[in-house]
Amino acid sequence: MTQTLTLRRPDDWHLHLRDGAMLSAVAPESARHFGRAIIMPNLVPPVVTGAQAAAYRDRILAALPEGADFKPLMTLYLTEDTDPDDLAAAHASGLITAVKLYPAGATTNSNSGVRNFDNVRPVLERMAEIGCPLCVHGEVTAPEIDIFDREAVFIDTVLDPIRRATPGLRVVMEHITTKQGVDYARSGGTDLGATITTHHLIINRNHILVGGIKPHYYCLPVAKREEHRLALREAATSGEATFFLGTDSAPHTDALKEQACGCAGCFTATNTMSLLAHVFEEDCALDRLEPFTSLNGPAFYGLPANETTLTLTRQDTPVTYPSKIDSGDGPVTVFDPGFPVHWAVT
Ligand SMILES: NC(=O)N[C@@H](CC(=O)O)C(=O)O
Ligand SMILES: [Zn+2]
Numbered sequence: 488m489t490q491t492l493t494l495r496r497p498d499d500w501h502l503h504l505r506d507g508a509m510l511s512a513v514a515p516e517s518a519r520h521f522g523r524a525i526i527m528p529n530l531v532p533p534v535v536t537g538a539q540a541a542a543y544r545d546r547i548l549a550a551l552p553e554g555a556d557f558k559p560l561m562t563l564y565l566t567e568d569t570d571p572d573d574l575a576a577a578h579a580s581g582l583i584t585a586v587k588l589y590p591a592g593a594t595t596n597s598n599s600g601v602r603n604f605d606n607v608r609p610v611l612e613r614m615a616e617i618g619c620p621l622c623v624h625g626e627v628t629a630p631e632i633d634i635f636d637r638e639a640v641f642i643d644t645v646l647d648p649i650r651r652a653t654p655g656l657r658v659v660m661e662h663i664t665t666k667q668g669v670d671y672a673r674s675g676g677t678d679l680g681a682t683i684t685t686h687h688l689i690i691n692r693n694h695i696l697v698g699g700i701k702p703h704y705y706c707l708p709v710a711k712r713e714e715h716r717l718a719l720r721e722a723a724t725s726g727e728a729t730f731f732l733g734t735d736s737a738p739h740t741d742a743l744k745e746q747a748c749g750c751a752g753c754f755t756a757t758n759t760m761s762l763l764a765h766v767f768e769e770d771c772a773l774d775r776l777e778p779f780t781s782l783n784g785p786a787f788y789g790l791p792a793n794e795t796t797l798t799l800t801r802q803d804t805p806v807t808y809p810s811k812i813d814s815g816d817g818p819v820t821v822f823d824p825g826f827p828v829h830w831a832v833t
């Protein structure tokens with residue numbers, strides 16, 4: 488008997504769509520399966536004002552295939568110069584859903600990010616007042632901190648102090664990669680959520696480094712030890728309301744990934760739902776895929792779950808995907824889990 492699984496249409500609570508030719512190439516990949524996505528603002532230059540967010544939203548809508556059932560949920564990139572009134576107006580009108588905090592220098596296109604967290608305190612207080620969530624790239628950037636420790640140190644030295652100083656601020660810990668991240672997210676009550684990517688459920692740091700360096704597995708935060716991957720698997724498959732899918736699908740062309748100083752980011756928009764069905768089946772948790780991909784995220788953001796559905800079918804022959812998509816600027820490699828996957832979106 489063929490096994491099928493029907494879910495409310497999933498959403499992606501952390502997505503990079505880029506701009507220009509790349510946007511046109513990757514937007515259809517997300518729109519095929521996802522109903523909504525939180526759109527990351529780390530363009531060059533970043534999306535820092537309401538006017539820029541509106542213009543970017545329009546470019547995204549223009550890049551969608553005709554009849555696509557996909558709503559971009561826009562974000563502003565928090566800088567030390569963010570105007571609280573502009574932010575509040577953009578939130579009140581429904582133009583933006585959240586604000587994104589990048590510590591300066593932490594990741595791709597984060598140079599305009601925050602250096603001194605005291606300088607954004609008034610903005611954070613305003614966000615707590617108006618109920619606008621803060622999405623956080625949670626890594627410290629101090630050169631003396633080992634890259635594998637950057638998330639855990641951020642939680643203790645930046646995130647926890649910010650949350651204590653700003654009661655009522657709703658925070659999403661983006662793309663958590665550690666057991667410490669899982670534990671902290673769990674301890675935070677209903678004002679704290681955490682997204683987990685598809686690739687961090689599949690790879691650990693050995694996959695990046697053993698047997699030759701694999702640039703297409705390099706992303707930030709970098710994948711950690713196996714014990715951390717297992718903690719993420721346990722959290723994602725738990726069904727707990729705190730944890731929801733944010734793919735962090737982050738396309739870079741092969742030329743930019745496969746070079747002496749390669750860009751960080753895994754491109755998973757194309758095959759995420761098949762991969763997640765595989766992961767949840769492996770952990771005997773197929774019944775908890777829907778909370779992770781389709782229910783917990785909207786609940787955190789105070790939005791209804793999607794009305795339409797998506798059906799996955801388990802087939803005998805492995806599903807096939809293009810190994811690369813053409814971005815117009817060159818090929819982008821689709822994340823390869825390294826094992827056959829039998830769940831197809833039908
Ligand atoms: N995750 C990544 O490795 N890269 C993201 C930025 C980010 O989410 O940190 C990107 O924009 O390429
Ligand atoms: Zn990030």
Ligand SMILES: [Zn+2]
Pocket residue numbers: 501502503527735737
């Ligand atoms: Zn990201």
